[in-house]
Amino acid sequence: MKFGTKAIHAGVEPDPSTGAIMTPIFQTSTYVQASPGKHKGYEYSRTHNPTRTALQNSIAALENGKFGLCFASGLAAIDAVIKLLKPGDEVIAANDLYGGTYRIFKKVFEKYGIRFHFTGMNDVNEITHHINENTRLIWLETPTNPMMNVIDIAKVVELAKKNNILVAVDNTFATPYLQSPLDLGADIVMHSVTKYLAGHSDVVMGALVVNDPKLQEDLAFIQNSCGATPGPQDCFLVLRGIKTLHLRMDRHCENGEKIAHYLKNHPRVEKVYWPGFEDHPNHLVAKEQMRGFGGMISFTLVNGNQDDAFRVMEKFHYFSLAESLGGVESLANHPATMTHASIPKEERLKVGLVDSLIRLSVGVEDADDLIADLEQALS
Template sequence: MLGGDPQLSGFEDPDEYGFETRAIRAGQPHDPYTGAVVTPISLATTFAQEAVGQPRHGYEYGRTGNPTRHAYQVCVASLEGAQHGFAFASGLAAEDALLRVLRPGDSLLLGDDAYGGTFRLIDKVHGNAGVQTAAVDLTAPEKIRDTWTPETRMVWLETPTNPLLTIFDIEAICSITHELGGIVVVDNTFATPYLQQPLALGADAVVHSATKYIGGHSDVVGGFVATNDDALADHLVFTQNAVGAVPSPFDCYLALRGTKTLAVRMDRHCSNAEAVVELLAGHPAVRSVLYPGLDDHIGHEIARRQMSGFGGMVSFRMHGGRDAAERVSAATKVFTLAESLGAVESLIEHPGAMTHASVAGSALEVPDDLVRLSVGLETTADLLDDLAQALTALD
């Protein structure tokens, strides 16, 4: 399902190796001719065949399969504990491929806190094609039963969520959904496979915006789906090829390069975020801090159970309402005012006016006093000084 010859750099059993080793080696054999230790960028759009209808190692046409993409798919699938991995041109393209398992008249349950682009895709694109959607408070998994109908086929959730950092109990949600005959998709973008393994907790598929932590450097757009479900994998093989929303070989190279340092980056993201949270939690201008690492976070115990760290995303609400939130967002110097997240540089945004404007007026609308931070890898003291001066500027 991964395309091509799934060599794992000489690994007899890649599962016996640790996360960091697999991030650097899985799917990336040394070049047999030159010995190059970096996976080559294969730009070929077509591949010579041994005989009519007999492609070498499964490669025949660049949309269908590519050696650089294959290496990337094997690597990230290994990190998610998946048998099947599929790269797409964007996170939304990956989501769209998964959503295409639904047919007109089918229904999907969506966690009531989610990325605005995901809601737009589900509501405006697949909704117009006849797929029904209901927003559910998944902090109470039993509500799935209350909302379930004979037409419901899928539960879709993020955890931690974007942008409120809500935590959902993946194992409990999967148990109830599978009992009812549905499948569960978990957006693992915020946690990454380094901090959370949804498939091991029962999820049927994991989706990523690889633009974020997997790429990690704000220089590539991509998406990824990982699964152990053979039927779902068959659907994704067909859709990836038939629709053609695949990343370029160079994009796959960039994402694969980013993956090699995912573990060490996430460690620093987490430690910097914890320092930022400590500053914000004690500041008089801040109404509340939303971070699953806080003891008083409603999902803290679940996060401790299903995550190995609390991540690099922090949101907070301002006492001064929308005006204060927008002023703080525009007053930082080290934190860049920009959309996106998960890269080496720290970013700040006002979700209501930026990434989540598309959910205004819906059940997923976010508070207008909310600020979201993607805490990067800069010197910790510089980040703290920058936020302190931005908050002080409100006086």
């Protein structure tokens, strides 16, 4: 089944009671049982809900995985992964990653005895310096947020398997339309479903996809026991959004390419971070493991500072200044004070996240209008 067909049909069946082509919103907290323990697979909606089941199956299918699990947010999904570990275990993470991920690692889990090492992963060999007998997990994003670094998933997996280490990939920026980490050997794929999968800036949700039955069992236990599950209304909205994922991603990629090239040639722009450029670090890896370069772009201003970035962003019309990404509308973000403010400045600067850096989530509007908006904002 090709991706576009999967997006519309995989994991979704007409409602058996009515024939409804869209999965109903099963807005219920509990389910009637014939007698204690005798039920039709559903007993309480924290544990299972038919609308959520359909969505979990759909997302698993998109990632070529066997098992999907949905959570109340992307961070709730990350939280569940780290709860697989125990005090004394160690995690190696990319040093360029979403600020919320860094925050939950350092501010929440480190005090429970889990140790985190942050390193560059453009060169996979950098990971080896942090591997020891306590290493249980390698966590990576690719492309990374916000510097768009590309990490060779297959090479990370090869290194991890030699050392019996799990690999988890945050696939939010690429989506399963552009990248398939499980096919490259990753153990866990994470999504902030809030972003491209839902696609309309009206849902907060996270998801995990795995192939291993034991991993699924352990994560499902955490999902149910800790209770960070999404409601059926949100699941319905994501099921609706997924049906146009392939169409939206094509437009995000098309617009992203046009805007990346426009910015690269603008006299006020110092540097543009976009995996589609031949001089972008690991561009050849991106060509190999991705099916397109996406609609996420970061750029810095010539001799710019934070105030310069603010002035540009305050002038935007079609690029709305807001947190998040991946919706149909274009967004602009200032990572140093918004999404990555929880990362110490000295750590941000190590990866090039300077105060003038602006991150764009290029939407599906007409590209000419978006370029005109950039032109007037940069003037």
